[in-house]
Amino acid sequence: MNRLTGLFFCVSLLFGASWLGLVAYPYLTFAGLRQSKDEATGALAPLGVPGTATQGARIYAANGCLYCHSQYIRAKDEGSDIDRKWATRRTVARDYMFDRQVFLGVSRLGADLTNVGVRQTDPQWFYRILYSPQTVSPETSMPAYRWLFVTREIQGQPSADAVKLEGRDAPPPGYEIVPTDEGKALVEYLLSLKRNYPLPEAPEATE
């Protein structure tokens, strides 16, 4: 074995260690996750995600929501996430087992969205904050996602999911602002973010 072969070998070996530890190990371990079954009720958790929500996850990625919003909760002694009432327990690997794409996120310019579907159950709230974030929270630096909506003439009855807006943002009389299919899918996805079922490995945080 000449010197250069040795160097090659060592350089690859050192790097290969991190590859085994941080890539191969989780790949094999988390492929084997199963749902948890409640002893008393037989309820399974977590449950799968509906199809439109999966569609919406793609819109979430395409519009870069993940650059300002996180989707994980630290344990009570590791941060203020639980005190902020974003969740009642930390999140664990099993919470994400059905997610086609996992957006943990590393920035919190906006609120954590782990359980946003628990906090807000009205699609209207989501439509409003997506169409005109400053009407929901004046100081926010969140951009408006108006391309997820169309303004159209009201045909007969107004649509049920037309966005209720006032003042400057309101559509001209006879018109309404409705979410596109993409907008609906995104909101469907956000509404589906409910990681509030019990898991044995992550007990509810106590005071």
Add this chain to the structure above:
Amino acid sequence: MKQPVVAEPELGGGTTAEQVSVSIVDRSIRIPVLMFFGSGVLWLAVASFFWVLASSQIYTPTAWWTLPGVAWLSFGRAYPVFLNCLVYGWATCAGIGTGIWLLSRFTDAPLLNPLYPILASLIWNVGLLTGVLSILVGLTSGNELLEFPSYSAFILFLALVMVSLWAITIIWNRKPGTMYISQWYLLGAFLWFAWTYATANVALSLAPAPGVTQPAIAWWYAGSLVDLWLTPIALAVAYYLIPKFAGRSIYSYKLALLSFWGLALFGGWTGMTHLIGGPLPVWMITASIVAKVLMLIPVLAVAANFHRTMESDYGGLRDNLPFRFVVIGAMVYTAYSIEGSIISIRSVAQVTQFTLVTAGHTQLGLLGFCSMVLFGAVYYIVPRLLNRQWLYPKLLTAHFWFTVVGLGLLFFGLTIGGMIQGFGLQDPQVPMSAISDLIQPFLAVQNIGVLLLAIANLGFTVAFTLILLISAPARQRPVAIEQINEASESTEGEVSVA
């Protein structure tokens, strides 16, 4: 195993024979290196545009000049386009160009088939272009620094394999006996980057990893990208140019070896510090924190080595612009790494995690360290390839000062603003809207910093275009640039140490 010999970078002995052979080497790699540099400079201009846009949008999301309501120019797309153009467009292109130049110099043999790296640079740019367009229309993977869809990633990977095979072959066939420390770093960089890039893309799009394995792999990749690709490339440049400029051989080979092996050992483990408290096994995150802290060993070894090589003689920085860029970049590397270790410690991360501090840290590494060193490399290499001088020395000086001041403002704004944001986030009584309000002035400061950096990069683009287009005959050279070039030239010939 016996340690391979690490020889000092070529110094002194500026015989005619050596000068001639260098110029033959330079002529053979002129086009490929300039293609990589040129596309790098163009992508830097693109990155700067999107950077200004994204940072303005965060500061005033509703102002008309931040172009609200245009899907493909919205923050969620401008930001990843900026980051990807900066990393894969500018830093990686400039890094590959510098790598080709350095490796050819060390081998001292002209490039036999320049078409091969030219082709690689074309393929790389096709991959980048499709990737950037995909992000703009909303076809992204949703993993930071891996936003390019799989087809773009595959094109990029092809180019990367071409370049890496070339680099490894040329190191393999080097003259027996000598191996410069820069060659070690380049060998590592080209081996590791292709490996990490392939792994991350296969595990995230071809055979999607289950659940939380995705972010684990994505952050392993991001850590490796910085520590095992951009860092070793920039250090290879610094280890070559600093002794050359200082007119001395590197202070200690043993320290250089320590810094190389330290990086190789810890570099792949650092990424999980982004996910402290996350839904991953605790040992993975702890291993990353440990690696990040132990990384101080190779970092301080680099710092000590460079400092002793300079022998506290920093006077040359005044006249020699490429030197100034490289030395400041190397100094920022030390500061950046120390900051990285500090913000990785769990108790500190409780405050700084999820805040602008981490963004400031990343941008300090990408701009203050990697880009500064690569700017120095471009300023040093291009005149040698073209046998021309940089026009308008004031433009180059302005580039330097705009970069330094812009970076200072950016770092100050993001770090102080981020700490305020972090303490705010930690206190559950402080609502999110109040935090937005508190950090507003700091976002303004970073916005000005980004604007200055963009102007600096524009100046750099202009300077690069001018040297490509206009041949400045030696006699009409402005006086100041003569000094710049003499100062850097003098170390190639007979070295006189003042």
